[in-house]
Amino acid sequence: MxxxxxxxxxxxxxxxxxxxxxxxxxxxxxxxxxxxxxxxxxxxxxxxxxxxxxxxxxxxxxxxxxxxxxxxxxxxxxxxxxxxxxxxxxxxxxxxxxxxxxxxxxxxxxxxxxxxxxxxxxxxxxxxxxxxxxxxxxAMGTLRWVYFRDPWRSSSTIVGVAVLIFTAFNFYRVTDLLF
Structure with missing residues (x-):
């Protein structure tokens, strides 16, 4: 195909x-x-x-x-x-x-x-x-198809982005305290 x-x-x-x-x-x-x-x-x-x-x-x-x-x-x-x-x-x-x-x-x-x-x-x-x-x-169609095709993929994408943002925020906070 x-x-x-x-x-x-x-x-x-x-x-x-x-x-x-x-x-x-x-x-x-x-x-x-x-x-x-x-x-x-x-x-x-x-x-x-x-x-x-x-x-x-x-x-x-x-x-x-x-x-x-x-x-x-x-x-x-x-x-x-x-x-x-x-x-x-x-x-x-x-x-x-x-x-x-x-x-x-x-x-x-x-x-x-x-x-x-x-x-x-x-x-x-x-x-x-x-x-x-x-x-x-x-690009938007591919994004929608890959990450938001169904509720399970949508929720896991949102949780993944939230974890990534939380991790970046904590990394910034820790490096700010150390230096």
């Missing part, structure tokens, strides 16, 4: 949308928690043909309302490799009946080729990438 995948799993906030919020409530981004709710995509051997035809239909007849293309391009922005596809399958965002996760990654990455529309989620994708590449957020 690669290091980036481990970090992504640790800080992952991808959730499958189980609510019946409506057809157009595809992506809901809660600013405080930065979570996506995405409807589950079921992929089988006919999915590529169906999605390509729907995207072509949208481009020809509804160029101002490319809902299918927006959804497919959003999923495409999440998947760049086999590991990304594996993570989305693991989180049950994508359920597929293909042979491997590599086939899924290839299928999704090829769906948006040769399409001229731009997605309405472009700004959201940029914000997610900016959030993901922010070093401070990585």
């Amino acid at each position: 690669t290091t980036n995948r481990k970090k992504l799993q640790q800080q992952s906030s991808l959730r499958r949308n189980n609510s019946s919020a409506g057809f157009f409530a595809w992506v809901v981004c809660h600013a405080a928690r930065a979570r996506f709710q995405i409807p589950q995509l079921k992929v089988d051997h006919t999915t590529e043909c169906v999605l390509r035809n729907l995207i072509a239909f949208e481009q020809c007849h509804y160029p101002e309302e490319p809902y299918i293309f927006n959804y497919v391009s959003l999923i495409d922005s999440f998947i760049h490799s086999k590991d990304d596809a594996e993570l989305l399958v693991e989180k049950e965002i994508i359920v597929h009946e293909l042979g491997s996760d590599q086939e899924l990654a290839n299928l999704v990455n090829d769906l948006c080729k040769h399409v001229t529309n731009s997605t309405c989620y472009h700004q959201i994708m940029e914000d997610v990438n900016e959030h993901y590449n922010n070093d401070w957020k990585w």
Whole structure:
């Protein structure tokens, strides 16, 4: 398992949308928690043909309302490799009946080729990438994951810091008395 995948799993906030919020409530981004709710995509051997035809239909007849293309391009922005596809399958965002996760990654990455529309989620994708590449957020996420994952780790971290401070204070006090 690669290091980036481990970090992504640790800080992952991808959730499958189980609510019946409506057809157009595809992506809901809660600013405080930065979570996506995405409807589950079921992929089988006919999915590529169906999605390509729907995207072509949208481009020809509804160029101002490319809902299918927006959804497919959003999923495409999440998947760049086999590991990304594996993570989305693991989180049950994508359920597929293909042979491997590599086939899924290839299928999704090829769906948006040769399409001229731009997605309405472009700004959201940029914000997610900016959030993901922010070093401070990585450091805080790692700190939270390593030291504050559960109540036991949190309490032991706090006790450890308190003991360290108490030890430093006593060392300073003793050296002040001796010298």
